[in-house]
Every structure is written in C-alpha cells, then in structure tokens.
Amino acid sequence: MDSKARTVGVLVAFLGVCPFGAGVALAQTPAGRDTCVSCHAGLPESRLARPAELFAQPDIHRESGFACADCHRGDPGATEKSRAHDGAHGFRGKPMGLAVITACARCHSDAELMRRFAPRQRVDQALEYATSVHGKRLAAGDTKVATCASCHGAHGVRRVKDSKSPVFPTNVGGTCASCHASDEHMRGYTLPGGAPLPVNQFSEYQKSVHYAALMKADDLSAPSCNACHGNHGAAPPGVGSVANVCGTCHAVFAQKFETSVHAQIFDKGCVECHGNHAVLKPSDEMLGTGAHAICATCHGGPDDKGAVAAEAMRGDIDRLKGAIDATGTLVARVKNAGIEVSTQELALAEARSHLTLARAEIHASDAARVDAIIQDGLKIVTTTDTAGQRGLRELKYRRTGLVISLGVILLVVVTLALKIRQLDRRG
Amino acid sequence: MVQRVVDWVDERIDLSDVRHFIAGKGVPIHAQKVWYYLGGLTLFLLAVQIFTGILLLLYYRPSAAEAYESVQFIVSDVEFGWLIRNIHSWSANLLIAVAFAHFFSVFLLKSYRKPRELTWLTGIVLLFLMLAFGFSGYLLPWNELSFFATKVGTGIAGTVPFVGRFLLRLLRGGDEVTGATLSRFYGLHVAVLPAITTALVAAHLLLVQRQGMSVPIDVEQRAKPGERLRQMPFFPNYVLRDVLAWYIALAILAALAAFYPWELGKKADQFAVVPPGIRPEWYFLAMFHTLKLLPSHILGLEGERVGVAAFGLAALFLVLVPFLDGRSNRGERSPLFTALAMLGLVYLVAFTIIGHFAK
C-alpha cells in the first residue's frame, strides 16, 4: 500500500471510530420535521429536485431511519434556506472526490454502528477501496474515477440483493461500463506499457460464456467484472495471479495447469488461450495443430515436442468422440427397433464423462495422462458396442423366427389346398 | 377327440338344431364366389385384433407420461412383446384393407339390394367403426408421428360445418392434443368402439346366417325360373376354404412383421415443431390429400369446410345406397351404381397413391 493510500485509509479509520463522528451519525431527523425533502422536491431546477425524488424511492438508508441531514448535516427543521444550509450546523452540500469516501465511511467503516443496522455487513470497504486503482488515483487528485456513489448511487440506494440495484450481479457489468466503455471518459488513461486503456472490455465480455450464464441461464454465481477484479479493491489481476483468479471457480483446471510446463512460461496464465473478457465456450478445435487450434500459435512441425503432444491429445479425444457417436447411433437404432438398452445408454453416458475428464486433463499438457483416460473410455464404448451388436443379432433372430413360421404356415396352406381339392372330388 | 367333446355337450344340451343347421347350410357356387371369403377374412382379422389388443392391454399405460415407455417396455422387456405388438399394428392395417375390399365387392355385386338392406347398414357403420379404431389406436403409442397425425386429423374434424368446434373439443378433450386426448382415445379404443362393434357384428352375422349368401344379379338372371343354383356344403368344404384364406392372411402378417417391423419412433413432445410432410396413415391419405388440393375458397366458403362437408354427404349417400338403387331392388342390372362404385374405387386408390408420393 503506497503512502497516499495509507493516508486515506488512516483518515477514514480515524473518523470511523471517532466518537464525535459516531455521535453525529446517530442524530436522526425527528419524524415529520424534514424540510429538506419537501423544499427540494418543489424546486424547478431538476439538478436540485432529483435527489429528493430519488430519496423517496426504495432507499435502504431512508428505510433504516436516516434522512438528508444524517449525511449532509444542516438543520432539517429550518424552513428557510440560509438557516437550513447553515454552516454552524455542519452543512456540507454535495461532497466531491475524497469527501464522498469519508462521508460514506463515517458509518460504513464503524463496526459498532453497522452492527446495530446490518450486523453481517463488512466494514472494510473503504480500506479495500484505498488499495484499488480508483482509490489510488483519487488520492492523487483524479476526480473522474469511481467513488461509492458512482456505483451504489447516493439517493435511492438499493440493497445489493435488490435486482434493480446497479450492483446486483446482472447489473454490475453495465455499471462498470458506464465509465469504462466511454471513449470520452477514458481518454488520457493508459496501460502500464503506455498504450491507451481499451474501452472494449464490456463488449468483449458480452460475447463470453460467463455473460451468457449470468444473463440467460440465470446463474448468479457466474462472474461479472467484480468477480475477477474485486469489488471495492478493483484492480486488474497481476501477472502470475490470473490462474489463481480463474482457479477460484475453475479449481480443477487451475490445479492441472499448475503441474504443466505452461505454468512456468505463460505470463498471463489461463488468459493466453482463453482470453480475459471474451472468454468463449471452448471446443476441441482449440486443441492440436489444426487450422483453428490455439496450440498452433506457438507449436508446429514434427520436431516440436509440444506439437506432437497436442496432436496426440487431440487425436485421442477425437477417437473417443467418434467411437461414442458411432456406438450411440447403433444403440439408438437398436432401441428404436425394440431392444432393451438402458444399461448401454448408461454406459455411453459414463464414456462421455471420460471425454469431460480428458478435456480437463489436457491442461496438464501431459499426453500420456490424457491417453489413460481415453483408453478407459474406449473400453467402455467397446463393451457397449458389443452389446449393441448383440441387439442387432437379436433382431435378426426375431426375423429368422418369423420367416420360419412363415414357411410352416405356407406348408399348412398347401396341405389345406390339397384337402379341399380332395373334398371337392369326393362330393 | 373333438368329436368326443361335441358328443359330451350334445348329451347335455341338445345340439341337433345346430347340427341340422350346419349340415343344411350351403354356399352358392358361381364365378364370383371368391368374394365371399372377404367377410370371413375381415372377421378373422378383427378377432386377431381383439386377441392381441387384450394382451397389449395388460401392459399398456394410457397416460402421456407413461404410454411411450410402456410400449417400449412391451417390445423390449416382455417376452414376445415385440411379436404381439407387431401383429397388432400390421393386422390393423390389413383389417382396414380387407374391410374396404369386402365393402367394394358388396357394392359392386349389389349384395345390398333387398332383402339385405340391414346387412348393408350394419356393415357401413362397421366400416366407419374400423376407421375410428385405426384413428384412435394410432395415437396410443404416443410417439411423434402419431401425436402430429392426431393433431392434424382432429384439426380437420374441427372444420365440419356447424358442429366442428364442438367435435374438435370432444375428440381432443380440450383445445389441444394432450394427455386428456390420450385418455379419451384409449377409452374409445378399448371400451366404447369394441362394445358397439360387438353388437353390430353380431347383428351383421345373424342377418347373413338367416338370409344366406347373396348371388350376383346376372347369375340370378341366367338361372332358369325354379332352378336351384349349385351349392357346396358349408361344412366342411366352404369352412376349409375360409380357413385357407385365414392362413394366407396369417402368412402375410408374419411376412410383414418379419421384414417391416414396426418401430418405436421418438416420444411425442407437445411443444416440438410439426415435422414437415406429416400425414395420416394410408387409409386416410386419399381424403387428406384431396383436402390439401382443394383451393382455399370455393364459392365464397372455406375450401376445407366444403371438402369435409362433401365427404360427409358421400358417407350419407353410401348409407342410403340400398334405398336409392331401385333397379337392383327389382333384380335388374344397375350400371349407374356400378359406375359410381368403380369411380369411388378408382378415386380412393389413385388419391392414396398420389398422396403417398406427394411431397
């Protein structure tokens, strides 16, 4: 933590435990005597009227019994502007820059206070914020960066769990993008190397599997910006820690990747092959040395051990996939014709799990280990195929039985015909 | 051995009337007598359907959740289930084909003329009942093809003038084809239709026994007045020939089951898209294809409704044929009705073939 950030952090922590600060925070407006809202709501200028409107909507602070004066101070009972906005009552007006942080942190970093209203809520947001890119830049004097109010709002602040909150999981991306996707807003900011900071992260993210899972599959555990970058301590993951970040959810892949030779070589870990924002649904096409393969970006030629391994792994997976498909078709055909195949269908599902396991194993870049899994899978498929062939034989057996009975029936028909001729001749 | 059993029963209930009846029963011999076998053949195939149907009943489950699985269970787990199911499915088609052949032969030979009008009436209703059996039974395996064929078929029922909407809801058990439709069709197929069929078949057979076999008009005309036609004894000569026909039908069934076994198909999914080229079984194909070819509007009315109404009128006409054909009733040749019958036959065969090969 650099000195500027530490200054902010100490300031905030000091204010947080300051009894005076605590005392002021408890000064709640007596009911029925709040002229702030009634006056501001009637003002013609929308800039001044809007906060009053928003505060009347669902707002966690208002619902907990807080009013304008609890943050802005001043005299809520006064009926006339100069008295209401009196500096003697500590009136602050609209906080800007660092003052926003201190205003919020006065309560939200006070553990004893927060325990009275929301015992389970954390109280270290301001400390975290100080470590973030936003926090550090703010301490350096940049007021364009996000503060508490930029993401949570100031008036009409909803719970994070409220689906209309700008920081509800499905809304986080849009909230970050309101600055980070704006060319105008992000002008002048650069990457560590000097290149201009891109503004396409959100549009890239919208192509990703994570976005689809969050927005279409209703999986609220799917990551948005905050899952990888952090909430209050928002910063891009450092070199070397990308695999840890992805690994918080994709643990098995991170574990396997750790053991591979690539873990030593890749700066950006998982991002090298899978991208950071536009993380697309992976396919077997990515593996090997073919046209769309990612391995081919670095590996190629018969002398390249990596290329050989990649080809071997891809070939193995394709072989198992092909075997499953072929036997699957056979089993489906036999099932349609009326043979009991539930055990075979179960076995094929088991074989498909082996494909899934193999696709995880490739991250260790060890072709032999992948091969072992594939061979197990192929064994299962072979057994199933044998059962499928048995099913086909059973079908043939049924047909043969019917043909034999057809023969016997025709024999009886001939005998009958002869008998009829005989009877006719008699009569 | 059979004789011993018969004698034992005879000692207890006097079978002399029955013996007398059978011994005295004869079947006329003439060039067209080959058509006589079709009635018995239809009866035999109906018996096969009832027998295999009852066997399937023991394992089938009539709910949308279990129907397909129960049929799968029958063909893969139950011993010889595949055989019983195959025979039931193929015999259904054979039964309808033979029923139509029987109908056309009676129509062309004018057997419906006086005094056999009631036989014709019961027969026509029986023919419609066979079609109803086919339609209701087809849904029961609850696979993709049968589900959509039922959807299309009941949809057409909905275009009957005046009562269409009511009829559609009655058939479907609701507005759409669902498990409710399956329940209804099952009830129809195993209880309602068999009950009515049994009664009508009994009546039909009783009439045939009482009145004997009808003889074609030109054979009757050629006979000199007072001369009795040559007859063959019903038992054993005619019966053995009947049995021969039945065995041939059995052979055809075995061949069909062996070389064209019925498949399970895919389980029906109510929300899946209608597969392209969906069409009903062959016995509805002529009617279906005709409706497809009709222009969307005829004389200001919806084409499909006009078509369905026309078929309704045709059915009514068929029922009334014995009362409309005065010349046959007088024992004269009736070329008009012969022509109508041939027209009907050619139309059905042609449109079935065209409907089969159409895209």
Place this chain on the structure above:
Amino acid sequence: MAKLDDIRVADDREVNRRSFLDTVLNVGYVSTAAAIAYPVTRFLIPPKSGEPATASVVAAKAASLRPNSGIVFQFGNKPAIVVRTTDGELRAYSAVCTHLECTVQFKADTSQLWCACHNGIYDLSGNVVSGPPPRSLEKFNVNVRGEPGDEDIVVSRT
C-alpha cells in the same frame, strides 16, 4: 349337396392318401395352436424387470447400505445415487451432475456428494456447496419394502 350315403367307397390308396393328408393337416392345426399358445404364455408371465423402469426401481438391499455411505445404481437409463446419512436416514438423488452430466459419487470423509470431473460438491440435501454445478440434484423418493431382514430400498420419482 353331398350326403354321407352318396360317397363312393374309396380304395386303399385313396384312404391312405386321405388319412395322410388328414394327419398332416391335424399336425398343422396343432402346431399353429402351439405356435400361438407358446408366445402368448411367455408374454403373460411377468418379465424380470417388473414394470417400466421410468417410475420406480429397486436400488439395493437395505442391509448393504451402511451409515455414511452411498451407492450409485441404474435408474432407467441414467445413474442415481442412494445415500444413508450418519444418522441412518435414507436419501436418493439423480447422480447426473447438473454441470456437464458426469456421475457424482459419495465422499465419506466429507459426507458430501462429489463430481470428479470439475470438483463440483453437493451437500446431502442435493444442494450445491461449491464448484461449477448451476442447480441442485433432482430429488427422488426412497422407501424400504420387503421381508424384515431382507428389505429392498425402492427409489421412485417424486
């Protein structure tokens, strides 16, 4: 019409041919009857599997499932798992992982259900504890039935 008295007396050869034909015909009738009776009888005898395995299945013998253990078994054409908790309670779930359909297994050291493919973990109520699975496991009904001392665990859909 033929009457019995009209039939001329047959000669020996004809009688032989007649009775040969009759014998063959009788054999034909009997074989037809047998060819129908045999499959029908086999059809009527209940098959081993009892009823379509879509609704309910015997998972295992009650005695073979000890506390804090689980058994994977076949339910229709998919795997399912029946678990006995340390308190002795029986629970059954679909063993198809809701992530990518690998088969979950019981892990005795943590008393949880675990998917080996991507480390998905479910608790013994079928709910996801950690890892990629997006939904909890489908729950089934468990019952015990049979002679005391030789009970079967029967798992069925809810």
